[in-house]
Amino acid sequence: ATVAQLAEWNGTGATSDGHRVKVYGNVGSPADAQAAADAGAEGVGLFRTEFCYLDAADEPSVAEQRAAYTAVLAPFRGKPVIVRTLDAGADKPLAFLSPEAEPNPALGVRGLRVAFDRPEVLDRQLEAIAGAAEDSGAEVSVMAPMVATVAEAAWFADRVRAAGIARAGVMIEIPAAALSAREILEAVDFVSVGTNDLAQYTFAADRQLGAVAKLNDPWQPGLLRLLELIGKAAKETGKPAGVCGEAAADPRLALVLAGLGLTSLSMNAPAIRTVGASLATATLAECEALAEAVLATSDPAAARAAARP
Ligand code: PEP
Ligand code: MG
Numbered sequence: 001a002t003v004a005q006l007a008e009w010n011g012t013g014a015t016s017d018g019h020r021v022k023v024y025g026n027v028g029s030p031a032d033a034q035a036a037a038d039a040g041a042e043g044v045g046l047f048r049t050e051f052c053y054l055d056a057a058d059e060p061s062v063a064e065q066r067a068a069y070t071a072v073l074a075p076f077r078g079k080p081v082i083v084r085t086l087d088a089g090a091d092k093p094l095a096f097l098s099p100e101a102e103p104n105p106a107l108g109v110r111g112l113r114v115a116f117d118r119p120e121v122l123d124r125q126l127e128a129i130a131g132a133a134e135d136s137g138a139e140v141s142v143m144a145p146m147v148a149t150v151a152e153a154a155w156f157a158d159r160v161r162a163a164g165i166a167r168a169g170v171m172i173e174i175p176a177a178a179l180s181a182r183e184i185l186e187a188v189d190f191v192s193v194g195t196n197d198l199a200q201y202t203f204a205a206d207r208q209l210g211a212v213a214k215l216n217d218p219w220q221p222g223l224l225r226l227l228e229l230i231g232k233a234a235k236e237t238g239k240p241a242g243v244c245g246e247a248a249a250d251p252r253l254a255l256v257l258a259g260l261g262l263t264s265l266s267m268n269a270p271a272i273r274t275v276g277a278s279l280a281t282a283t284l285a286e287c288e289a290l291a292e293a294v295l296a297t298s299d300p301a302a303a304r305a306a307a308r309p
Helices: 003-007 030-038 049-053 062-076 113-117 119-136 150-162 175-179 181-187 195-203 221-237 251-260 269-279 284-295 300-306
Strands: 022-027 044-048 080-084 139-144 167-172 190-193 241-243 264-267
Touching: 022 030, 022 080, 022 269, 030 044, 030 062, 030 269, 044 049, 044 062, 044 264, 049 062, 062 080, 062 119, 113 119, 119 139, 119 150, 139 150, 139 190, 150 167, 150 181, 167 175, 167 181, 175 181, 175 195, 175 221, 181 190, 181 221, 190 221, 195 221, 221 241, 221 251, 221 284, 221 300, 251 269, 251 284, 264 269, 284 300
Parallel strands: 022 044, 022 264, 044 080, 080 139, 139 167, 167 190, 190 241, 241 264
Antiparallel strands: none
């Protein structure tokens, strides 16, 4: 896209022929939320609630959580917001939830797995989120991190609905979940792909380790083939499948993701306008052709070259 086109995004994520791909913000604080709203985000695709508690020694009360979440949701009254339940462990340890020392924290009791042992912590968080939805007037959905199986997804969706929250989804960031995307979508209302962790677990390459960063490249065809499965599952079930990992912030890859059938892209504020404008430079059929060309390659450099304008 040219600079002029990039300046011209009209604030509604769509291809040039009007196929909707919503452009959302990733947030973890009231300042992030304001920045996302100012950048024109159509909503929030990922609210990382654990970012509110990285320094907390004890579990925050329901009232404290409700106030903290309301402050983040405030700029999005009447707009869709996906709140992620606590993703504690591995790269984001929380003092009040993190388990005993584990030999491999990325493969240990993190994300939703913490809630299987301590469901009352999840239920208190869901109560606070339901309250914040009421206080802020945002259209709140909730999703769980680190879901591996259909049974886990169904277990989570039951608890969300029991808390009076209408829409429950899960993140797809474990390869087994990507391979079961259709069955998972049948059990929940939507999915959102965490490409940072999905790449880490697909390539067995620590996301925090520079020495293996080349494997954690969102243009890796091996990763994009998993995204293809998820996009197909979204089309088959008629349910939304977004992307909220770093991959969504690449304006050229955004076209490929649209072509694969992903229905929303969520990113940090600085990328929002560029991605929104990029989507408007191609038709859905052109995005699908790009996706097909990229899937026919076997390395990231060739994938990037296949998607060049
Ligand atoms: C991801 O894994 O891609 C993701 C969006 O979640 P986080 O980066 O918080 O693990
Ligand atoms: Mg993740």
